[in-house]
Amino acid sequence: MATSEDGNSQIDPLEKRVVLAAILFAAGCMAMLAYATWGLGISVPTCVPDTKSFDHGSVAKLADKNFELHYLASMWKFEPARVLVPTGSTLDIYVTSKDVTHGLQILGTNVNLMAVPGAITSSRVHFEKPGVYTLVCHEYCGAAHQNMTATIEVSDKVADISAEGLAELGAGRKIAEDQGCLACHSLDGSTGIGPSFKGLWGQTVELTDGTPRKVDEAFVREKIQNPDSNPVKGFEPVMPKLPVTDEEIKQLEEFLKGLQ
Numbered sequence: 087m088a089t090s091e092d093g094n095s096q097i098d099p100l101e102k103r104v105v106l107a108a109i110l111f112a113a114g115c116m117a118m119l120a121y122a123t124w125g126l127g128i129s130v131p132t133c134v135p136d137t138k139s140f141d142h143g144s145v146a147k148l149a150d151k152n153f154e155l156h157y158l159a160s161m162w163k164f165e166p167a168r169v170l171v172p173t174g175s176t177l178d179i180y181v182t183s184k185d186v187t188h189g190l191q192i193l194g195t196n197v198n199l200m201a202v203p204g205a206i207t208s209s210r211v212h213f214e215k216p217g218v219y220t221l222v223c224h225e226y227c228g229a230a231h232q233n234m235t236a237t238i239e240v241s242d243k244v245a246d247i248s249a250e251g252l253a254e255l256g257a258g259r260k261i262a263e264d265q266g267c268l269a270c271h272s273l274d275g276s277t278g279i280g281p282s283f284k285g286l287w288g289q290t291v292e293l294t295d296g297t298p299r300k301v302d303e304a305f306v307r308e309k310i311q312n313p314d315s316n317p318v319k320g321f322e323p324v325m326p327k328l329p330v331t332d333e334e335i336k337q338l339e340e341f342l343k344g345l346q
């Protein structure tokens with residue numbers, strides 16, 4: 087406030103302009119938020135303090151092509167690390183953190199959330215096109231921050247997969263990666279040191295002695311537990327024995343079944 091010579095208060099014209107500018111700025115922000123929500127259909131991240139807290143990642147099927155994903159962020163991973171959904175799916179995403187503040191961004195989408203301990207943030211995303219979408223942590227959270235990623239695979243080939251199957255498939259793929267299977271077995275149909283995993287399940291292969299063998303539960307289990315048995319024609323018998331449990335073999339098999 088400036089005081090004029092006759093003692094009356096009056097507003098300095100500069101002050102008036104600053105106040106007006108501040109009001110316009112605030113109104114502009116509200117207008118952009120409204121435009122983003124209703125004009126562009128972007129779901130503005132919301133904090134949902136009254137949603138039940140969770141301490142593990144999960145995938146749940148709400149309806150056909152509608153899934154609810156609970157992501158648990160921690161140093162330095164997202165749980166679940168891999169999720170497979172049919173093309174055209176809508177995902178309701180909830181995220182929280184187990185330790186420090188992380189971020190969750192799904193590249194190529196509008197999803198950009200903070201993962202804060204004790205709070206849950208949520209967003210919704212629709213995947214029209216198949217592809218592998220990468221989740222990254224966008225908040226610096228320590229030494230391995232840049233390795234903190236996860237994926238959502240959107241595929242035409244999983245149209246009628248069950249929610250349990252989704253989790254299994256994700257787990258199986260993780261085992262395949264962790265055990266180094268993918269170094270020799272491609273996922274795209276190209277032949278490597280071993281046959282491609284793509285389309286392998288249910289096929290009949292020829293063993294070196296000419297016997298046909300169907301790639302089924304028994305065969306895959308045998309190959310994992312005793313790789314030297316039943317050598318397949320056309321491939322060097324170089325597969326190593328894998329230190330995997332019964333349960334993990336089942337998950338690997340689920341993964342192979344999904345790669346038809």
Ligand code: CUA
Nearest residue numbers: 188223225227
């Ligand atoms: Cu988590 Cu950066």
